Amino acid sequence: MSIVFIIFLACIILYCIHSAREVDKYNKSQYRKITKNSFLDVEFDKGKNGEYKIYKSLFHYEMDGASFLFNCYLPMENKETTEIDAIMIHHSGIYVFESKNYGGWIFGNERNVWWTQALLGEGYSAQKERFYNPVWQNRTHIKYLRKKLGLFDGKIYSVIVFSDRCEFKDVTIFSDDVILTQQFQLAASIQKYTNKIIFNQEKINKYYDLL
Template sequence: MKWIFLCLVVMVFPAKAIKQYTESSCILLKQQVTDYKRRLGKNSPLYAKTKASFDIHCQSPIVAKRNGKISLGNHQTKQNTNPALTQTKQAPTLLSEKSIQVKANQSDPLSQLAYMFMPIFLLLFFGLMALYYFKKKLPEIKGWIGENHVRKGLKKYLDETKYTIINDVTLPLEDGGTTQIDHIVVSTFGVFVIETKNMSGWIFGNERQAKWTQTIHRSKYPFQNPLRQNYKHTKTLAHLLDMPHEKFHSVVVFTPNAELKTKMPNNVGYLKEMLVYIKSFDQEALDNKNKLEILDLVKSIKLDQGRKTNKEHVKYLKEEHKGNAAI
């Protein structure tokens, strides 16, 4: 964020440093611009240069100080008959093309640089803003990409007559917080609760560890054991649906970017392996009536999807785990 403010400072100060001409000079310069436009046209380099000089240096013209003396008496109002003095008191004429060009070229070098580099400053500012926003939203974007990968695979390879998929389910907790489930697959063989991990690098961990490790280029990053994370999901769902916990099956899916370096339990792996795991349950644990009741209950209990629900869930996780939870 500090880079954004620094960029603003760099943009504002050159803009403030632009030298401004006096009112009389700006009037003459404007007349010269009009004359060039009439005689030479808008495509003339001389017109373009003079117009640019007017736009830069005549935004806030300097007001000339006026003499406060007021002439009194008829003898002071009489015209001077001396031709030499009359000539010096004539109204100023238009500046010549050469004098305008010299005056434009004699402007403050800092002002010229500010005018030239202003588009670059603007691009840099908006680029930094976009980078800051992207960095802030990167975990959310990665999570969505991983969930979308699993969502498509479940829909493609699971028979819809046997399995019903519910994606992105946020459930209320007894302590006033929320828990978020990536995918729920309801079937007569049980309810499969799926946690998706879109991670890269090497993954180390076992079922009993509280923290697993992600290794990227010799840098290690601990993260919550996804089996423990998903256990909370299955317990919450069983409690809300008032069903035995053994009818719920935990499944953790890693995307192909991750390389699992330790032997994982049967319910942890890549999408194709977990599809095989889900289909390995062939004994009916629920009848069709129970299945429909579960679907209706889940749809009635889950919170509405949207930015407000996601924001409150992230806030709860940060407070619960002091910002170190895997979202």
């Protein structure tokens, strides 16, 4: 048996052990209990994968009394609905997450309707795609969330989370209640907001039950 084959076999065994641990960890998570999504669904669906990564970055806030919701549909006018990717209700406020599992270069301004994703091709060519301003998108979510909860002053943060596969090239945010981050920086990005106490546990449970 060659040394190359032994190394290959060892890598396969280690990968299987790691995967089994990840599946077990996932099956015990609140994300799994809330969404009922299978591990394979999350692995191969970009949207669900982004939501789960948000939860993985922040699940330790559950020990602080926080509650999470995913794929939350809220009523709008004309019997339509708007869908929020993820919500964390914490004693420091409510965090509304918009997950953008995009790669490439990202260009955007909070005041512009459209942002741009540039995917580099051969040489210096780039394929450019426009997408709706995620800050505005989340602003709509928060508008109807406030209406649902009867919460019309501050206390709600808009968190736009891009994947680690992208790079912010020219992105400008002006609002203090908007947090733009990548997945690997998410926990650090909201940490400074989580020290104050605005909601007690009774209020957190009330909002969770309403949603």
